[in-house]
Structures are given as C-alpha cells and as structure tokens.
Amino acid sequence: MNIVTSDCEKNIRLLVEGRVDTNTSPLLQQAILNAFQKNNNLVIDFLNVQYISSAGLRALLIGQKTAASKKGSMKLVNVSGMVQEVLDLSGFSSILRIE
Numbered sequence: 001m002n003i004v005t006s007d008c009e010k011n012i013r014l015l016v017e018g019r020v021d022t023n024t025s026p027l028l029q030q031a032i033l034n035a036f037q038k039n040n041n042l043v044i045d046f047l048n049v050q051y052i053s054s055a056g057l058r059a060l061l062i063g064q065k066t067a068a069s070k071k072g073s074m075k076l077v078n079v080s081g082m083v084q085e086v087l088d089l090s091g092f093s094s095i096l097r098i099e
Contacts, residue, residue, distance in 0.1 A: 020056030040072025
C-alpha cells in the first residue's frame with residue numbers, strides 16, 4: 001500500500017493506493033492520526049483501493065472517532081464498488097461520510 005499526503009488549505013488529503021489489510025492498516029491508521037495533528041479536516045481518497053479488511057475498517061473507525069473528538073471531519077471519496085459493498089455490509093457506510 002502507498003499513501004500520498006497533500007496539505008491543502010482547508011484539509012489534508014490522503015491518496016491511498018493498494019490493499020488495506022492486516023499488514024497495511026497500521027500505515028493507514030498512522031497516516032490518519034498524523035493528518036489530524038496538522039488539520040482537523042481530512043479527505044481520504046480510495047480511488048486506487050480495491051480491497052479493505054476488518055483491520056482497515058478499524059483504522060477508519062479510529063479516524064472517525066478522532067475527527068469527532070477534534071470537532072473536525074473525515075470523509076472518504078472515490079470509493080470503488082467492492083469497497084463500498086464492504087462498508088455497507090459492515091454498517092460503516094452509516095458511520096462514515098462517503099462521497
């Protein structure tokens with residue numbers, strides 16, 4: 001997995017590429033937490049993510065809880081059909097902001 005971080009004026013944008021699984025989810029979690037240290041608003045671009053495991057969902061949940069505690073926001077964009085299905089089946093689509 002590869003994560004490219006862009007610092008925009010209004011938010012931090014993480015472009016995630018590859019599989020988000022048990023091996024790579026700690027990298028995503030750390031990138032999310034690092035982004036929230038710089039800005040209270042985060043956009044996570046899943047354009048090139050075709051798979052997410054329960055470990056990846058946990059990283060997103062930690063991000064959402066961090067956003068709430070900082071009175072900020074976190075949203076997912078460009079979510080593929082397969083990843084969206086996992087989010088829907090797990091109930092995460094009702095917890096996360098997805099555009």
